[in-house]
């Protein structure tokens with residue numbers, strides 16, 4: 001069970017947070033002052049410290065400095081009031097994993113904590129087992145990295161990493177094209193990690209979940225009182241990424257107006273917070289990702305051609321997982337190691353049948369789907385090997401596509417017939433009847449089913465599930481689908 005230390009002198013906040021996190025499976029200790037927090041840290045090891053910025057006997061900056069020096073592997077998240085956001089950005093640069101602003105929202109807290117713990121795990125694992133993962137040194141250098149990156153051995157991956165190495169040291173803007181879940185954000189992080197900006201921030205924005213109203217303020221920030229609801233000054237993502245890299249995911253979803261404002265900012269290399277007259281100089285490298293061909297979006301009048309050319313100084317195509325043969329098992333083994341660590345299991349291998357299934361399956365959700373399948377299989381496996389019984393039926397029953405007129409395998413042809421799932425196996429039925437997790441399990445299954453139906457297109461999935469994209473995004477993160 002992951003251990004969290006909450007340091008907050010507002011006892012009500014600490015108690016509420018502690019109850020919430022305990023309900024969500026964490027082992028929580030609270031401290032009402034900086035000094036008692038330090039005592040706890042001396043006595044036991046914590047995965048994460050949640051520390052309020054304003055403490056009576058010290059402050060978040062001092063606590064962070066101390067924790068990073070004495071307990072460098074412990075993650076730190078700072079809790080701030082609205083007016084402390086600028087300070088929070090500096091704290092992140094000093095090594096805090098993230099900050100959470102008050103008022104605190106459960107979804108946000110849980111997501112941030114989960115990511116922070118994943119990062120810690122990834123860093124510790126990188127230190128233990130460097131190959132075939134990118135070197136521990138490279139990963140540690142990029143404090144923003146949330147995962148180890150497996151460098152594939154397939155021809156497609158070798159070409160991909162050649163391109164990453166080629167473009168990383170330059171200041172070129174890059175467009176990464178690839179299916180959902182193929183690892184576009186990981187590619188962006190790798191470019192950042194291999195660039196001279198690696199010690200500076202890497203800021204990722206999911207443009208798909210931005211509403212029109214929010215977008216400008218998220219990109220450019222705003223001054224307190226500049227519009228109704230602007231209760232405090234907000235730093236925009238451009239400003240946060242200054243000196244480093246700004247990664248815009250699903251950039252094709254941005255509205256036309258925001259595209260115009262983006263173009264101006266990129267051309268002028270200056271940003272002004274909404275409601276401010278002060279221009280701030282920018283030195284930001286932009287990397288964008290898309291799962292649709294932006295040229296089609298231009299032809300349909302949804303994407304500005306001038307902005308496209310600004311972004312397209314270098315283009316990288318990230319092939320889908322099904323075209324990256326040898327990488328599949330390399331990634332699967334990596335995710336097995338992560339899952340063992342996370343779940344405290346000792347599953348050491350995949351059965352031959354599982355390997356065959358993995359190599360044949362289409363992986364519409366790409367690396368994200370593989371990660372998720374391996375994690376679930378590790379959880380429900382009883383022995384030291386992942387057997388075919390631990391896979392969902394749509395994967396274990398997946399057969400190689402065949403020609404209509406024969407049974408010769410012909411993967412990727414349009415004339416294939418996919419075999420229908422067989423009856424549920426009794427073992428799987430039993431495993432599903434765990435009442436405690438029934439609601440979560442049902443939500444998980446529904447989200448996963450819908451995502452599969454729409455080839456992991458989050459916008460379409462959110463529409464079908466009748467939730468907004470941001471909520472879907474948060475739920476995917478909470479159940480480890482992101």
Ligand SMILES: Nc1ncnc2c1ncn2[C@@H]1O[C@H](COP(=O)(O)OP(=O)(O)OP(=O)(O)O)[C@@H](O)[C@H]1O
Nearest residue numbers: 147148149150180181182183184185186367368482
């Ligand atoms: N080479 C890799 N090594 C390790 N993990 C990877 C690799 N590629 C992808 N992943 C993992 O797979 C998941 C999906 O990757 P990522 O978020 O980068 O995909 P994406 O293409 O940006 O997805 P989306 O289009 O939905 O935003 C993440 O959990 C990521 O850590």
